[in-house]
Amino acid sequence: MINNLFREDLKEFKAYVPVLNDKKVILNANESFLNLSDNLMDEALDRIKDASFNRYPDGCLDNLTKLYSDFVKVSKNNVMVGNGSDELISIIIYALLNENDSIVTLSPDFSMYKNYALVKGAKVLEYKLDYKFNLDMDRFIEFINENKPKLVFLSNPNNPTGNIIEENQLIKLIEKVNSIVVIDEAYVEFYGKSIIEKIYEYDNLIVLRTSSKALGLAGLRLGFLITGDILYKEVLKAKPPYNVNKISSTVGEVVLENPEIIKDNINKIIESKLYIENNFKNFPKIKSYKSYTNFVLIKYEHIEALYKYLSERDISIRIFNGELQGFARISSGTLEENNMLLKTLKSYFKEMDND
Ligand code: PMP
Numbered sequence: 001m002i003n004n005l006f007r008e009d010l011k012e013f014k015a016y017v018p019v020l021n022d023k024k025v026i027l028n029a030n031e032s033f034l035n036l037s038d039n040l041m042d043e044a045l046d047r048i049k050d051a052s053f054n055r056y057p058d059g060c061l062d063n064l065t066k067l068y069s070d071f072v073k074v075s076k077n078n079v080m081v082g083n084g085s086d087e088l089i090s091i092i093i094y095a096l097l098n099e100n101d102s103i104v105t106l107s108p109d110f111s112m113y114k115n116y117a118l119v120k121g122a123k124v125l126e127y128k129l130d131y132k133f134n135l136d137m138d139r140f141i142e143f144i145n146e147n148k149p150k151l152v153f154l155s156n157p158n159n160p161t162g163n164i165i166e167e168n169q170l171i172k173l174i175e176k177v178n179s180i181v182v183i184d185e186a187y188v189e190f191y192g193k194s195i196i197e198k199i200y201e202y203d204n205l206i207v208l209r210t211s212s213k214a215l216g217l218a219g220l221r222l223g224f225l226i227t228g229d230i231l232y233k234e235v236l237k238a239k240p241p242y243n244v245n246k247i248s249s250t251v252g253e254v255v256l257e258n259p260e261i262i263k264d265n266i267n268k269i270i271e272s273k274l275y276i277e278n279n280f281k282n283f284p285k286i287k288s289y290k291s292y293t294n295f296v297l298i299k300y301e302h303i304e305a306l307y308k309y310l311s312e313r314d315i316s317i318r319i320f321n322g323e324l325q326g327f328a329r330i331s332s333g334t335l336e337e338n339n340m341l342l343k344t345l346k347s348y349f350k351e352m353d354n355d
Helices: 038-049 062-072 084-096 112-120 137-147 167-176 196-200 229-236 246-256 259-280 303-312 335-354
Strands: 079-082 102-107 123-128 151-155 180-184 205-210 223-227 295-299 327-331
Touching (some): 038 246, 062 079, 062 223, 062 246, 079 084, 079 229, 084 205, 084 229, 102 112, 102 137, 112 123, 123 137, 196 223, 223 229, 246 259, 259 295, 259 335, 303 335
Parallel strands (some): 102 151, 180 205
Antiparallel strands (some): 295 327
């Protein structure tokens, strides 16, 4: 039987299969609700028209890397581009972990750190945030130093809680552990405080960024890894040579040539998040958590019923199981989408009250 050839340790492992998203209002994946403007789309299509698809992409992605490094104000030599930051997480793990090494991550946090580490055959130790989703950094450092993982992964701001860890706490972590610390800043543009420049001070720091949120390019799959010279060389060993295709890099370049548009879009997204965050306060049965991202985490006793109600009315949100049973994560949308969500929430609670 072919099953005999499969890995015993992955027998119970569940692959992450994204759901088919055929709803009219998509608020489940923390994407940007803003697509390229018509002008930028025309510019991108124009450039793609001239591309030589018979040739491999520029292996070092010179232009895109330069534009991104200017955008985040680091040297071009410290930026690696990936097929989404998802791919970069797997590259870090493949470059740095042996089987039986371990990683430490938070719970809750982005699930792909754990998934890739398990597929690699490494051990995953999860450190639980408190009931308000805060982290006691001193205890966390103790936990890390007891367990001696090679890698520590955390997202800041955190997905799915929307909460943040202050910079001085992160610096303490980086300074006091003998592990490589990966700070995933997928949502940092909405928070405004990055740790990226610290790669020049700490050789055990890797920062991850993505174009999928603030830059509005989730469909292109462009992620960025930023680290010091020593780690850069090591991580590079696991990078596939042509991991980013020409269409993605070309469109990414067009967007990054217009940082003022990116800034404008970030402000629009922050405004949209504030709008839903403030309006959730009008629903006494919903508890919402302060968020520094483009989404809001909520808690509600009958979350599955609410999810179903919204889904039947063409609105998708994200619910969870396990320790986040009873919670939902809702991305901010256009004003029209947000209002549709809020109107539907109102009608849901009205029906509940009349029951
Ligand atoms: N890190 C975090 C914290 C995320 O929330 C996500 C996307 N949900 C990613 C990484 C993956 O981003 P990308 O689209 O660049 O693969």
